Amino acid sequence: MNLPVDKKKISIVCFSGDFDKMVAAFTVATGAAATNREVTMFFTFWGLNALKKKKGRIATGKSLMAKAFNFLMGGINNLPLSRLNFFGASPKLMTMMMKQHNVATLPELVEAAHALGIRIVACEMAMKILEVEQSDMIEEVESVVGVATFLNESENSHIIFI
Amino acid sequence: MKHFLDITNETCPMTFVKVKLQLAKMDSGETLEVLLNEGEPLENVPRSCEEQGFKVLSNEPTDNNKHLILIEK
Numbered sequence: 001m002n003l004p005v006d007k008k009k010i011s012i013v014c015f016s017g018d019f020d021k022m023v024a025a026f027t028v029a030t031g032a033a034a035t036n037r038e039v040t041m042f043f044t045f046w047g048l049n050a051l052k053k054k055k056g057r058i059a060t061g062k063s064l065m066a067k068a069f070n071f072l073m074g075g076i077n078n079l080p081l082s083r084l085n086f087f088g089a090s091p092k093l094m095t096m097m098m099k100q101h102n103v104a105t106l107p108e109l110v111e112a113a114h115a116l117g118i119r120i121v122a123c124e125m126a127m128k129i130l131e132v133e134q135s136d137m138i139e140e141v142e143s144v145v146g147v148a149t150f151l152n153e154s155e156n157s158h159i160i161f162i
Numbered sequence: 163m164k165h166f167l168d169i170t171n172e173t174c175p176m177t178f179v180k181v182k183l184q185l186a187k188m189d190s191g192e193t194l195e196v197l198l199n200e201g202e203p204l205e206n207v208p209r210s211c212e213e214q215g216f217k218v219l220s221n222e223p224t225d226n227n228k229h230l231i232l233i234e235k
Contacts, residue, residue: 031175034182035210104176112179 009038009157011150016162017046017073018082019091019106025162026109033116040157041113042150044123048130050076050110051122051137061131069130076106114140121145163188168197169207170228177203178210181233185216188235193219200227207231 010032014025025041033039043051052060052075059067081090095105104112113120122137124146134144145153167184169177181196188194198207208218208231217234224230 027175030179034175034178035206036214101173102171103173104179108176112176112183115183116179 007038011040011154011157011159013161014043014047017049019079021162030112033118040119042121044126049073060136066131163192165194194233196231204229
């Protein structure tokens with residue numbers, strides 16, 4: 001698709017691994033991409049959990065600490081609600097409520113983001129700390145970048161931190 | 163070829179997303195008829211299509227506060 005030269009750009013820093021904040025990030029991202037904006041999502045720290053290939057609890061990493069952290073955090077199916085999580089029951093209840101009201105669920109938003117060609121990048125430093133390799137993440141992760149690359153590429157973008 | 167999309171049961175952002183993805187699948191010159199609700203979809207779907215360089219050929223109200231818009235890619 002040929003894009004106009006003055007296409008608006010948005011970069012979203014997905015720092016939080018909370019279910020509701022991830023829904024917000026993907027809602028803004030897909031809405032922006034569908035209304036002709038160039039969108040980059042930069043996943044760091046807790047946000048990396050949404051990119052793991054294994055959607056459940058897997059002890060990813062080499063060291064005991066990393067394995068424990070990754071197991072406890074889990075993947076996209078384990079993202080907690082930022083409030084009233086009730087030991088993980090609330091995200092499932094929230095998904096049911098979203099379906100009842102014809103609101104796109106998180107997996108549907110993620111699928112839409114991929115279909116819209118939203119650029120997905122992962123934070124090198126957070127991956128190093130948590131011992132997550134690119135091969136542990138979904139294939140849509142375009143590259144692993146540092147903050148300098150992210151800032152350079154977002155020079156003319158609105159940056160949103162979630 | 164004329165395509166049809168009903169987004170009256172969709173909510174933000176899937177209203178725009180479904181229209182965008184449908185238009186992406188179509189060839190230049192083809193048309194897309196979209197049935198949408200008044201309010202946010204009616205205000206923003208035609209506008210964002212025009213911003214992307216597509217032509218909104220018509221915009222007609224139908225029953226129950228819905229509108230039928232015709233977009234040419």
